[in-house]
Amino acid sequence: MxxxxxxxxxxxxxxxxxxxxxxxxxxxxxxxxxxxxxxxxCTERTLRNWLSNPQNAEKAPLVKNGALDRxxxxxxxxxxxxxxxxYRFSLGEMRAGEDTQYGLTRYVGTYQFYSNxxxxxxxxxxxxxKIVEPFIPVFxxxxxxxxxxxxxxxxxxxSGGKIFFTGLAEYVNTSIVIAPVVNPTKDNIxxxxxxxxxxxxxxxxxxxxxxxxxxxxxxETENYKKKxxxxxxxx
Numbered sequence: 001m002x003x004x005x006x007x008x009x010x011x012x013x014x015x016x017x018x019x020x021x022x023x024x025x026x027x028x029x030x031x032x033x034x035x036x037x038x039x040x041x042c043t044e045r046t047l048r049n050w051l052s053n054p055q056n057a058e059k060a061p062l063v064k065n066g067a068l069d070r071x072x073x074x075x076x077x078x079x080x081x082x083x084x085x086x087y088r089f090s091l092g093e094m095r096a097g098e099d100t101q102y103g104l105t106r107y108v109g110t111y112q113f114y115s116n117x118x119x120x121x122x123x124x125x126x127x128x129x130k131i132v133e134p135f136i137p138v139f140x141x142x143x144x145x146x147x148x149x150x151x152x153x154x155x156x157x158x159s160g161g162k163i164f165f166t167g168l169a170e171y172v173n174t175s176i177v178i179a180p181v182v183n184p185t186k187d188n189i190x191x192x193x194x195x196x197x198x199x200x201x202x203x204x205x206x207x208x209x210x211x212x213x214x215x216x217x218x219x220e221t222e223n224y225k226k227k228x229x230x231x232x233x234x235x
Contacts, residue, residue, distance in 0.1 A: 009172050018068040019054040025075065026051070041067050080094040087136045087155055094157065101158050104129075104137040107184045111210040113141070114224050115193055116232035121202065122195070123149065129156065145171045146199040178210065185212045187201060188227060203235040 021058040025034040038047050042062055050057035050068075057063050091098060111127045119125075123144025131137055140153035152174055153166020165176035178191035196203040207229030 015058050015068065016054055018072060019051060019057060021072065022047070022068075023051055033075065034071075035179075037071050041070050047071075077197075090155060090157065094159065096157075096159075098135060100160070101135070101137060104156055104158050104163070105131055107156075108164070109185065110213045111189070112213070112216045112224075113210055114209065114228060115204075115206040115208040116228060116230075117195075117204045117206050117234075118194075120144075121234075122197070122204065124195075139165050139167070139174060139176075143172055143197070145197050172196060173198065176208065178208075185214045187215075188224070190227075190229065192229075192231060205231060205233045205235075208233040 004032070022034060025031070027164045034047075035044055038044065042050075046060075046062070050060065050063070057068075057160070060067075071141040088098070090119060106128050109129060111129070113124055113127050115124070117124070121144075124141055127139055127141045129139050131135070137156040138153055139156055142149045142151050144150075150169075150171045152167050152169045152172045154165060154169075154174060155163045157166070158180075161180075163178045163180055164180075165174065173196040176191055178189050181187035181189050191208045191210065192205070193208045194203070194205045201219060209224055209228050211224060
């Protein structure tokens with residue numbers, strides 16, 4: 001979430017990126033959310049002028065006084081509420097209460113990631129797990145797509161017997177299932193990943209291994225690979 005600093009000077013590159021973000025809201029059909037967020041900040045006509053001419057927006061007194069900061073902060077607050085609602089809806093579909101997910105806090109951290117998928121085709125090396133407010137377990141990683149590293153994130157769910165990662169994004173769709181361990185910061189975590197690179201339309205299924213940064217030893221790379229299961233398929 002953006003932390004607005006209304007008194008700080010704005011550089012053109014910052015304003016340009018903010019304008020680009022607001023343009024994406026319109027392009028994705030979220031104009032109602034955008035126009036709701038500008039109430040008390042500027043008029044719809046003013047916003048349209050800024051979006052159509054970013055260079056003029058940089059000179060606008062309202063922008064210099066933090067108008068874009070306030071609009072984007074409001075949008076991110078609304079997105080956070082929607083994000084939580086989506087997570088709670090998924091728990092409802094599982095017939096699971098939020099309290100059944102608290103054990104996932106043990107898995108917070110950064111993990112080295114191994115799979116049978118060739119690095120040149122995926123480039124996925126690390127996965128980060130964190131808890132975002134009010135309580136949403138999420139994961140994120142970067143993968144290679146069209147020679148560019150792109151970010152993917154999603155929700156994590158504890159089903160009682162297995163832990164599921166599920167993420168849908170513009171460039172990649174991901175599903176990971178791992179077996180729970182006693183101590184995630186020390187124990188190797190085994191699982192299976194299914195991932196689709198939407199840019200190339202390649203889909204991979206593979207055994208995978210997650211090693212917490214506290215336990216990871218680069219010199220043990222070959223041993224880690226030997227502990228991988230044999231599953232590998234590309235569609």
